[in-house]
Amino acid sequence: MLEGTPTAPLTSRAAGAVMFRRGAEPVTCGRFLADVAALAARLPDRPYALGLCADRYNALVSFAAVVSRGQVMLLSSDRSSRRRREIAADYPDLYVLADTGEDPSWEAPPDAVRVAPAAPAGAIGPNPRIPLGQVAAIGFTSGSTGVPGAHPKPWGALVAAAEAAGERFNLNHPDGQETTVVATVPPQHMYGFETTMVLPLHAATASHAGPHFFPVEVAEALHAAPGRRVLVTTPLQMRALLGSGQPMPKLQAVISATAPLEASLAEAVERAWQAPVLEIYGATEMGSIASRRTVEGPLWRLYRSVGLRRRTEDVVAAEVAGLPEPVPLADAVELEGEECFRLLGRRTDIVKLGGKRASLARLNALLNGIEGVQDGVFVVPEDLDRNPAARLAVYAVAPARSAEAILAALRQQVDPVFLPRAVTLVPALPRDSVGKLPQQALAALRRQLAGTA
Amino acid sequence: MSSQLAIEAEVAALIVEALHLETSADQIDPEAPLFGEGLGLDSIDALEIALAISRRYGFQLRSDDERNGQIFASLRNLSAHIEKHRQH
Numbered sequence: 001m002l003e004g005t006p007t008a009p010l011t012s013r014a015a016g017a018v019m020f021r022r023g024a025e026p027v028t029c030g031r032f033l034a035d036v037a038a039l040a041a042r043l044p045d046r047p048y049a050l051g052l053c054a055d056r057y058n059a060l061v062s063f064a065a066v067v068s069r070g071q072v073m074l075l076s077s078d079r080s081s082r083r084r085r086e087i088a089a090d091y092p093d094l095y096v097l098a099d100t101g102e103d104p105s106w107e108a109p110p111d112a113v114r115v116a117p118a119a120p121a122g123a124i125g126p127n128p129r130i131p132l133g134q135v136a137a138i139g140f141t142s143g144s145t146g147v148p149g150a151h152p153k154p155w156g157a158l159v160a161a162a163e164a165a166g167e168r169f170n171l172n173h174p175d176g177q178e179t180t181v182v183a184t185v186p187p188q189h190m191y192g193f194e195t196t197m198v199l200p201l202h203a204a205t206a207s208h209a210g211p212h213f214f215p216v217e218v219a220e221a222l223h224a225a226p227g228r229r230v231l232v233t234t235p236l237q238m239r240a241l242l243g244s245g246q247p248m249p250k251l252q253a254v255i256s257a258t259a260p261l262e263a264s265l266a267e268a269v270e271r272a273w274q275a276p277v278l279e280i281y282g283a284t285e286m287g288s289i290a291s292r293r294t295v296e297g298p299l300w301r302l303y304r305s306v307g308l309r310r311r312t313e314d315v316v317a318a319e320v321a322g323l324p325e326p327v328p329l330a331d332a333v334e335l336e337g338e339e340c341f342r343l344l345g346r347r348t349d350i351v352k353l354g355g356k357r358a359s360l361a362r363l364n365a366l367l368n369g370i371e372g373v374q375d376g377v378f379v380v381p382e383d384l385d386r387n388p389a390a391r392l393a394v395y396a397v398a399p400a401r402s403a404e405a406i407l408a409a410l411r412q413q414v415d416p417v418f419l420p421r422a423v424t425l426v427p428a429l430p431r432d433s434v435g436k437l438p439q440q441a442l443a444a445l446r447r448q449l450a451g452t453a
Numbered sequence: 454m455s456s457q458l459a460i461e462a463e464v465a466a467l468i469v470e471a472l473h474l475e476t477s478a479d480q481i482d483p484e485a486p487l488f489g490e491g492l493g494l495d496s497i498d499a500l501e502i503a504l505a506i507s508r509r510y511g512f513q514l515r516s517d518d519e520r521n522g523q524i525f526a527s528l529r530n531l532s533a534h535i536e537k538h539r540q541h
Contacts, residue, residue, distance in 0.1 A: 214503050216513035236497055240504045244513065354497045388501060389473045416488075416495040422475045 033125030132156030157322025166203025
C-alpha cells in the first residue's frame with residue numbers, strides 16, 4: 001500500500017462487540033476477524049472472487065477475507081450454473097467461494113473454496129486497513145435491464161453509506177448495545193449486502209445469519225434476538241409476514257426496499273407491530289441514497305453522503321460519496337430543496353419486479369428475436385406496483401408457433417420474474433401509422449380479448 | 454399427465470387462486486415442476502403459496518423443513534407435505 005493512501009479499517013467495531021448471530025450463538029468482532037484472517041490466508045492469488053455462500057455469516061467472512069487480500073468480491077444472488085457461466089465469461093480469472101448450504105439441488109463447483117469459519121469464542125484477529133479507493137465489490141444489474149452491466153463499489157463508498165445509514169436509522173446508541181438485524185433479502189443483493197454485510201462492520205448492528213424466507217422463520221429469529229431489533233425486508237415479504245398473523249416482538253423499525261411500498265400496507269404494519277416502517281430508496285448502481293417513513297408522506301430525505309443534481313429535464317443524477325461518477329436515477333424525481341425529493345414514477349421503459357429491473361425495450365427486442373415471432377410486445381399490468389401476484393403479459397403475432405413455444409424460448413433468456421404469465425397470440429398488434437403501439441390501443445386490445453375470452 | 458388426487462386438485466385450485474394463474478387447476482400436471490420448466494413460478498410465488506397454505510391448512514412452511522427444493526418440486530410433493538403437516 002502506498003504511504004499516504006487514504007484508508008479505513010475493515011471494521012470500526014470494538015473487539016468484544018457482537019457482530020453476528022448464528023442461531024442463538026453471538027459472534028464477536030474479534031472472533032469474526034480471526035475467521036477472516038484464517039480464510040484470507042488460504043485464498044488463491046486471483047483478482048476476483050464470486051461469493052455464493054447461502055449462510056449470511058459465511059458470506060460476510062468471505063467478503064471481508066477477499067477485501068483484506070485486495071481482491072474484488074463479485075455479488076450475485078443468482079446461484080444458477082447459467083449465471084455462474086455468464087459471470088465467469090466476463091471474469092475468467094475468478095474463483096468461487098461457497099458453503100454447503102441447505103439446498104440439496106444446488107451443487108458448488110468442485111474447485112470452489114469451501115467457507116467454514118471455525119475460530120473459537122474469544123479469538124481475536126487483526127483488523128486490516130483498506131484503501132478507500134480500492135474496489136471491494138461489484139454488483140450486477142441483470143442482462144435484461146436497460147443499463148446492463150457491472151457496478152464497482154469502492155471501499156470508501158461502502159463505508160460512507162454504512163455510516164450514513166447507521167446515523168439515519170439511529171443504530172449507534174450511547175449504551176453500546178447493538179441492534180440485531182434480521183433480513184429476508186439475500187446478502188448478495190445490493191440492499192441485503194449493504195444492510196447485513198457492510199452495516200455490521202461500521203454501525204452497531206449484529207446481523208442474523210438466517211435462513212429467513214418464510215414468515216415463521218423471520219418471527220422466530222426476531223423473538224430470539226436480545227435487545228433492539230430491526231427487520232430488513234421487502235413489501236412482498238412484509239405483506240406475507242403480516243398476513244401470516246405471526247406475533248411479533250417489539251421492533252425498533254421495519255425497513256423496506258426493492259419495490260414501492262403501499263401506504264396502506266405501511267399503516268397496517270405500523271398498527272399491528274407498533275413500529276415505524278421506513279423505506280430505503282436505492283439501486284445497485286448507487287446503493288441506498290435516501291429514506292422516508294412511508295406513512296408520513298411522499299418526501300424522501302437523502303443520506304448525508306449523497307447529493308442530487310438535475311442533469312436534463314428528465315434525468316437527475318446522484319452524487320454519492322466514494323463513487324467516482326454521478327449516477328443517473330432510474331426514476332423521474334422532483335427536487336425539494338437540497339435534502340429532499342419526491343418520486344414522480346419510473347421512467348417508462350423500466351419495469352421492476354421482485355427487486356429486479358428490466359427494460360421493456362430490451363424484453364421486447366428479445367421477444368421479437370424469437371424465431372417465428374413476427375411482432376410482439378410485453379404489457380405491464382396497471383396494478384404491477386400494488387399486486388404481488390401481478391406479472392407481465394405478452395401479445396405476439398406468430399402464426400406458426402404456440403404460446404408455450406414462445407414462453408419456452410423466452411425462458412432461455414429472461415429472468416423468471418419477468419416471464420409473462422400469459423402469452424396471447426393475436427392476428428396483429430394495433431400499431432399506428434408510424435409503427436408505434438399507443439397505450440390506448442393496447443388497452444383496447446386487452447379489453448377486446450377479455451371480452452371475447 | 455398423471456391424474457390428480459383429491460388433495461392435489463384442492464392444492465392446485467389454491468395455487469391458481471393465490472397466483473391468479475390463467476391455467477385451469479385441472480391442467481396442472483401433478484408430477485411436473487412448479488418452478489422453472491413446469492408452471493414457471495418464481496421465488497415471490499413461493500411466498501404467496503406459503504401464505505395461502507398457512508391460511509387454508511393452518512401450518513407454516515419453513516426453509517429447513519425436510520428439503521424445501523423437494524417440497525416445491527411438484528404439486529404432488531407439495532400436496533403430500535400438506536397432508537402430513539396440516540392442522541385443519
